Amino acid sequence: MAALALGLATAGRAAADDGYRLWLRYGHPAPAGAVAVRGASPMLDAAAAELRRGLPAVAGPVLLASAADPSIAALNLPVSRLGEEGYLVRRGRVDGREVTLVTGNTDRGVLYGAFALLRHLDTGGSADAIDLSSAPKVKLRILDHWDNLDGVVERGYAGRSLWDWWTLPDFKDPRYTDYARANASLGINGTVLNNVNARAESLTAPYIAKAAALADIFRPYGIKVYLSARFSAPIELGGLKTADPRDAAVAAWWRAKADEIYRAIPDFGGFLVKANSEGQPGPRDYNASHADGANMLAAAVKPHGGIVMWRAFVYADTDPDDRAKQAYTEFKPLDGKFADNVIVQVKNGAIDFQPREPFHPLFGAMPKTPLVMEFQVTKEYLGFATHLAYLGPLFTEVLDAKTGRGSETVADVVDGTAEHHRLTGMAGVANIGDDRDWTGGTFNQANWYAFGRLAWDPDLHADAIAREWARATFGASPGVVDPVVAMMMISREAVVDYTGPLGLAHLMATGHHYGPGPWVSDLKRPEWNPVYYHRADRQGIGFDRTRTGSNAVAQYAPAVAKLYANPRTTPESELLWFHHLPWDYRLKSGETLWDGLVHRYDRGVATVAEMRATWQGLKPFVDPERWDKTATFLAIQEREARWWRDASLSYWQSVNGLPLPAGSAAPAHDLSWYKAQTPAFAPGNPK
Numbered sequence: 001m002a003a004l005a006l007g008l009a010t011a012g013r014a015a016a017d018d019g020y021r022l023w024l025r026y027g028h029p030a031p032a033g034a035v036a037v038r039g040a041s042p043m044l045d046a047a048a049a050e051l052r053r054g055l056p057a058v059a060g061p062v063l064l065a066s067a068a069d070p071s072i073a074a075l076n077l078p079v080s081r082l083g084e085e086g087y088l089v090r091r092g093r094v095d096g097r098e099v100t101l102v103t104g105n106t107d108r109g110v111l112y113g114a115f116a117l118l119r120h121l122d123t124g125g126s127a128d129a130i131d132l133s134s135a136p137k138v139k140l141r142i143l144d145h146w147d148n149l150d151g152v153v154e155r156g157y158a159g160r161s162l163w164d165w166w167t168l169p170d171f172k173d174p175r176y177t178d179y180a181r182a183n184a185s186l187g188i189n190g191t192v193l194n195n196v197n198a199r200a201e202s203l204t205a206p207y208i209a210k211a212a213a214l215a216d217i218f219r220p221y222g223i224k225v226y227l228s229a230r231f232s233a234p235i236e237l238g239g240l241k242t243a244d245p246r247d248a249a250v251a252a253w254w255r256a257k258a259d260e261i262y263r264a265i266p267d268f269g270g271f272l273v274k275a276n277s278e279g280q281p282g283p284r285d286y287n288a289s290h291a292d293g294a295n296m297l298a299a300a301v302k303p304h305g306g307i308v309m310w311r312a313f314v315y316a317d318t319d320p321d322d323r324a325k326q327a328y329t330e331f332k333p334l335d336g337k338f339a340d341n342v343i344v345q346v347k348n349g350a351i352d353f354q355p356r357e358p359f360h361p362l363f364g365a366m367p368k369t370p371l372v373m374e375f376q377v378t379k380e381y382l383g384f385a386t387h388l389a390y391l392g393p394l395f396t397e398v399l400d401a402k403t404g405r406g407s408e409t410v411a412d413v414v415d416g417t418a419e420h421h422r423l424t425g426m427a428g429v430a431n432i433g434d435d436r437d438w439t440g441g442t443f444n445q446a447n448w449y450a451f452g453r454l455a456w457d458p459d460l461h462a463d464a465i466a467r468e469w470a471r472a473t474f475g476a477s478p479g480v481v482d483p484v485v486a487m488m489m490i491s492r493e494a495v496v497d498y499t500g501p502l503g504l505a506h507l508m509a510t511g512h513h514y515g516p517g518p519w520v521s522d523l524k525r526p527e528w529n530p531v532y533y534h535r536a537d538r539q540g541i542g543f544d545r546t547r548t549g550s551n552a553v554a555q556y557a558p559a560v561a562k563l564y565a566n567p568r569t570t571p572e573s574e575l576l577w578f579h580h581l582p583w584d585y586r587l588k589s590g591e592t593l594w595d596g597l598v599h600r601y602d603r604g605v606a607t608v609a610e611m612r613a614t615w616q617g618l619k620p621f622v623d624p625e626r627w628d629k630t631a632t633f634l635a636i637q638e639r640e641a642r643w644w645r646d647a648s649l650s651y652w653q654s655v656n657g658l659p660l661p662a663g664s665a666a667p668a669h670d671l672s673w674y675k676a677q678t679p680a681f682a683p684g685n686p687k
């Protein structure tokens with residue numbers, strides 16, 4: 001594929017490409033007879049079919065076989081370290097024949113090995129020295145679809161839902177298989193089909209049958225299906241008077257429901273639950289705890305081997321405490337109280353998927369409870385599908401953060417190194433919809449890719465993943481790969497700069513999560529208003545989360561709390577998250593906080609302009625369809641980066657009365673103009 005793309009590029013522009021194939025852009029099918037399989041199973045068939053689709057001839061003959069096959073066992077390969085899902089791919093002689101052997105202790109391992117071989121060859125690996133071996137560090141590698149049964153995806157990123165609930169279970173769109181292939185290529189092994197803002201209908205017999213049809217399609221690719229469960233379903237569907245988790249009839253209803261689901265989907269993964277959060281029902285409605293609720297559901301799925309992923313994303317308007325503290329306050333005391341098939345799912349930061357947040361203080365604080373990391377692959381607060389923001393650096397920044405307990409990192413908590421929990425997990429809120437290119441833009445595919453690769457191995461580096469993806473997506477030419485990786489690696493910081501630099505967050509306008517609205521102060525819940533988060537006044541800006549303020553810093557382990565307690569030792573990228581500081585506070589550069597803030601907004605806009613220029617230079621190398629769309633999106637992004645910058649600066653100036661530093665351009669309009677921008681149906685507007 002790489003050679004083909006390069007050849008076409010040098011001959012003119014690369015061939016038309018609508019992005020449908022994602023990173024699996026194989027050039028030619030494998031030569032006939034190139035792929036042999038020992039044994040038979042749907043998963044081995046899927047592995048062989050994938051290799052036949054795209055194995056380059058240079059790979060020579062390939063043999064897929066379980067490590068338990070007598071001929072393979074006789075080779076004494078180091079397969080014990082592969083566990084249940086790992087693979088080993090190696091050149092060698094099997095039964096007197098020189099082959100590339102793809103093996104594992106399970107068919108699933110072989111499947112992942114087949115994709116690893118394709119990735120190796122597709123991203124420039126030598127065909128002569130094939131020796132690949134890897135096992136996933138995280139057990140549950142799951143996509144969460146926030147898809148509603150009416151086809152609308154929560155807040156509208158990346159088109160409408162991929163699932164056509166209306167024509168399921170009869171019509172099995174071939175896209176469902178391609179979705180499974182793409183996920184299996186990364187090692188993703190679970191998918192939650194419906195929105196955490198769940199409807200009870202997803203648990204009715206017709207919808208269970210629809211979910212079962214998808215489960216049948218995904219099974220050969222090693223992907224289990226999960227459902228978001230609405231906690232009040234026993235009332236809505238079962239006609240009970242209560243959903244109290246301590247009520248025997250409620251528990252019996254859930255047990256019967258679980259039995260019904262498992263009859264249709266024998267390998268059903270289990271439930272994901274958003275409870276007592278943003279209007280969703282939950283055990284707190286009955287003065288029961290989150291552990292009571294989770295454990296009751298866990299008991300229902302336990303006989304079938306299922307699990308419950310219980311979200312810690314809770315905050316209440318009745319709680320006057322800092323929103324950033326509420327999940328910890330509620331969940332920390334429950335450590336050790338959850339059943340052994342419950343895993344608590346925690347967002348990467350304590351507020352809500354902002355372009356930058358310090359890691360969530362629950363990581364490292366609940367040692368007796370397995371915690372799933374929840375990342376948002378879709379870019380709810382980073383320009384949705386339109387803006388280019390490669391999230392690899394956001395994910396790794398969180399995973400690499402030190403929790404303050406010795407040398408432990410967040411990744412150690414997530415992958416089980418820290419506490420050796422049986423269950424470990426990483427979940428990504430999917431950015432996949434029904435767009436032809438799946439994610440509403442080529443570069444958004446990289447975020448799906450990066451999530452999957454990091455769920456397999458949280459220690460991978462964001463730039464290495466970007467390089468791998470760029471090669472698979474655009475071809476091997478360094479003339480393309482190097483600039484594309486460079487663009488990707490600066491892109492997320494650019495969004496931070498033009499939306500909320502120096503630790504500012506949650507500054508978006510009302511009704512959508514797309515454009516700026518730092519002035520918003522009229523929403524009924526205090527913590528829905530941007531002014532709640534930035535607290536700017538004539539003297540200064542920022543949220544004091546030290547002892548003199550909300551003391552959220554005390555939720556971190558002492559070593560980290562100490563750093564965050566002092567503005568001088570707080571990373572400047574998180575400064576105003578933890579501190580309310582005067583406008584003339586001196587940053588490490590020597591400039592004032594105000595000047596530094598303005599310079600960062602300027603830098604954000606300049607970086608987008610730089611990304612645009614880089615992309616212009618790639619026109620000869622990229623197919624017209626993907627190039628044009630990206631070029632147009634970058635133009636939109638540059639315009640909207642200016643909108644964010646200018647709107648924010650006009651507002652800050654209206655508060656602090658300070659002039660812009662020399663060289664910084666005045667906003668194009670006055671504040672009232674920005675306040676008047678209320679685009680109908682902007683992405684992120686649920687109405």
Ligand code: GCV
Binds near residue numbers: 146196197274278
């Ligand atoms: C699914 C934020 C989003 C909501 C989302 C919620 C959650 O508040 O804006 O759209 O709802 O997070 O993660 O549950």
